[in-house]
Amino acid sequence: MLEVIVQVFTDHGYDASSLGMISNRLGLSKSAVYHHFASKAEMLEIALERALGALERVFDEAEGRDTAEGGEREASGRADAVGQIREIVRAAVLVACEQQPYLILLLRLHGNSDVELRALERRRALTARLRAIFERARSEGALRDDLDPGLAARFTFGLVNSLVEWYRPDGPETPDALADAVLAYVRSGLRVNEVADFR
Amino acid sequence: MLEVIVQVFTDHGYDASSLGMISNRLGLSKSAVYHHFASKAEMLEIALERALGALERVFDEAEGRDTAEGGEREASGRADAVGQIREIVRAAVLVACEQQPYLILLLRLHGNSDVELRALERRRALTARLRAIFERARSEGALRDDLDPGLAARFTFGLVNSLVEWYRPDGPETPDALADAVLAYVRSGLRVNEVADFR
DNA sequence: GTCTATATTGAGATAGAC
DNA sequence: GTCTATCTCAATATAGAC
Numbered sequence A, B: 001m002l003e004v005i006v007q008v009f010t011d012h013g014y015d016a017s018s019l020g021m022i023s024n025r026l027g028l029s030k031s032a033v034y035h036h037f038a039s040k041a042e043m044l045e046i047a048l049e050r051a052l053g054a055l056e057r058v059f060d061e062a063e064g065r066d067t068a069e070g071g072e073r074e075a076s077g078r079a080d081a082v083g084q085i086r087e088i089v090r091a092a093v094l095v096a097c098e099q100q101p102y103l104i105l106l107l108r109l110h111g112n113s114d115v116e117l118r119a120l121e122r123r124r125a126l127t128a129r130l131r132a133i134f135e136r137a138r139s140e141g142a143l144r145d146d147l148d149p150g151l152a153a154r155f156t157f158g159l160v161n162s163l164v165e166w167y168r169p170d171g172p173e174t175p176d177a178l179a180d181a182v183l184a185y186v187r188s189g190l191r192v193n194e195v196a197d198f199r
Numbered sequence C: 001g002t003c004t005a006t007a008t009t010g011a012g013a014t015a016g017a018c
Numbered sequence D: 001g002t003c004t005a006t007c008t009c010a011a012t013a014t015a016g017a018c
Helices: A002-012 A019-026 A030-034 A039-067 A081-098 A102-105 A114-139 A148-167 A175-188 A194-198 B002-012 B019-026 B029-033 B040-069 B081-098 B100-107 B116-140 B149-165 B175-188 B194-198
Strands: none
Touching: A002 A019, A002 A039, A002 A102, A019 A030, A019 A081, A039 A102, A039 A114, A081 A102, A081 A114, A081 A148, A081 A175, A102 A148, A114 A148, A148 A175, A148 B149, A148 B175, A175 B081, A175 B149, A194 B002, B002 B040, B019 B029, B040 B081, B040 B100, B040 B116, B081 B100, B081 B149, B081 B175, B100 B149, B116 B149, B149 B175, B149 B194
């Protein structure tokens, strides 16, 4: 049921989606729909929780991993930041593919209601966590020094988030292959493989 | 006047923007606004023309340059594809910064009206042009061979387009500096400068 | 060019029967 | 859980005076 609703939301945008459209698509009357959701805003809230919850879990797992495992790489007990970035980017690509409609909803919020403002606040918190990891990567010397870590974080997630605009589940790329391609691009860009430089 | 209207559109989304909001923000009555625009859709159409026109000029100039100048790099009279990509990316970053609200409008279209469908068609044409250039870059051996040119094109413009989501004209980065950073990222990604590999 | 007044449609939401 | 009927409000758009 939520799936159909979110499909309507992504097809027309949340604001332009009417309860009439939703109930039509569900084959129910408007008031029948109101038996399952208290309001249109509640539908949005539940849908956004899916997207935000998935993304927050991505960060929790990447950041928590090595403290849980005891720290295999560094005495400090923390994974190297670059490894975390790789893990987060891969997982975020999978979320973008698998939770596509929910993520579209999140990415297109305007912040004109309480529900939207709370969601945007949680989204900002995720951006801040990502930025912190990029800054750690920089201080570990694992990030090129001619690129601001804040910009690098924004570029990277701008790219990942843009996947939802064109990804199709029945398209030629599997989410895993897409994650590989994104990681390759993020790591070393467009230029020819470095081997070529020495031919 | 259009500037104020587009600001309302980007703040609330086109669909959620009412003529009441627009006329309030302009300090006019609704019918006074109707003296300048035939309909809400016409406002959108004019605003989208700005964004699409700017982007189409970017491509026209990059693709037309060397045939006009006689071809300085290659006997064929065409610029190398990588040079065109660089030029297009830089110009597109500037458009994203300078025409930000108009571009936001374009990027968030849903395609639920004739005006929107026509705009999306023009946008698709631009994507196709970009993809063709990336394919030429690949065939010239100037693009790494482990990355599909179509994906590379989408990633690159996903990144550039995502700038409109957070860029602020009064922020720390000038559009030019931002273009430099994007080009550096697109060219060689996050990894440390190659010199570091030989230390 | 701008106004007030209004026509008309559809929105989100509720009441109450079944 | 689903329905019909309805409330209230705001939407786009127009008419016609100034």
